[in-house]
Amino acid sequence: MELAVSFARMSDDANPAPPETMVTRNPAHSSTDGLNPSEWVDAHSNYLFRYALIRVRDEGVAEDMVQEALLAAFKARDHYTEGASERGWLTGILRHKILDHFRQVGRDRAIFHEQSLPPELDERFDDLGQWKTEPPLSPKVWGPDAASQMQSKEFMAALKQCLAKLPQRCADAFVLREMEAVDSKEIQEFLDVTAANLWVLLHRARMQLRLCLEKNWINV
Amino acid sequence: MGSNLKTRLRRGMMRLMGRVMPSCKEISELVSASMDGNLPMRRRLSIRFHILMCSFCRRYEKQLLLLRIGTKHYAEPDENPVEASLSAAASERLKRALERKP
Numbered sequence A: 001m002e003l004a005v006s007f008a009r010m011s012d013d014a015n016p017a018p019p020e021t022m023v024t025r026n027p028a029h030s031s032t033d034g035l036n037p038s039e040w041v042d043a044h045s046n047y048l049f050r051y052a053l054i055r056v057r058d059e060g061v062a063e064d065m066v067q068e069a070l071l072a073a074f075k076a077r078d079h080y081t082e083g084a085s086e087r088g089w090l091t092g093i094l095r096h097k098i099l100d101h102f103r104q105v106g107r108d109r110a111i112f113h114e115q116s117l118p119p120e121l122d123e124r125f126d127d128l129g130q131w132k133t134e135p136p137l138s139p140k141v142w143g144p145d146a147a148s149q150m151q152s153k154e155f156m157a158a159l160k161q162c163l164a165k166l167p168q169r170c171a172d173a174f175v176l177r178e179m180e181a182v183d184s185k186e187i188q189e190f191l192d193v194t195a196a197n198l199w200v201l202l203h204r205a206r207m208q209l210r211l212c213l214e215k216n217w218i219n220v
Numbered sequence B: 001m002g003s004n005l006k007t008r009l010r011r012g013m014m015r016l017m018g019r020v021m022p023s024c025k026e027i028s029e030l031v032s033a034s035m036d037g038n039l040p041m042r043r044r045l046s047i048r049f050h051i052l053m054c055s056f057c058r059r060y061e062k063q064l065l066l067l068r069i070g071t072k073h074y075a076e077p078d079e080n081p082v083e084a085s086l087s088a089a090a091s092e093r094l095k096r097a098l099e100r101k102p
């Protein structure tokens, strides 16, 4: 293996990487510019793990993603552009791994058959399709400072809980759309669903999350 | 009493409008769809008209937009205080895996 530069050796001054391999930079200088693979775990793995965990919602899967991403990054280090943010570059590679993961589970996860809303959401409308006011099941006022609470710990704790209550496919669609801003057409491919399916998945995710936040965050 | 009359009037009005305008239920669907792509002008106008008159759907739309903003913050590891961190054991596992390397 010509790329057999172990991370242990790369960080060892007494035993520098062979010059014909890619990482020939003196480790003493490499923290100021360019990549420093021997430091990746200490410097970035927590950030990358949390980035993945927020999206895939499973610690084991998130850890695997980070490992895959770091190994892929090591192999692809020739393609790194000098001067780019190391963390940004690694996050980009991780993001691809995460999208691959969704493509994978999109095929595995049970098909989402429902074409309409579950009773808890549907019963909020009356026979005319209007929000019920008796008993009041319509959207409540969130208060004038709701917008400024979007970065609060309380809001995020509630959102985490509410995301966990969504059916997996709803949550997957929501994550791809709202966290990664993936285009609807692409999400349809990733999750292997029709335009109409995706439309229902996202509609349901938003309606259920809104209601759950109203119950668990606004009303506490 | 007063609020009961208001409710009945409102229902009556919505029943009339229901013949030409989408219901709240349909508007909630359109509001979500409008966040994922461009709706035809006719659809966008029907949302705006409905929302002019319906405070619930106005709230609904506003809150979905707030949800979108909040989710963006939540998605950023440095802004999210509620998601777990990498354990020391997992960090060790990563180091070992990378030492074995490609």
Ligand SMILES: [Zn+2]
Pocket: A131, B023, B024, B025, B027, B050, B054, B055, B056, B057, B058
């Ligand atoms: Zn309405």
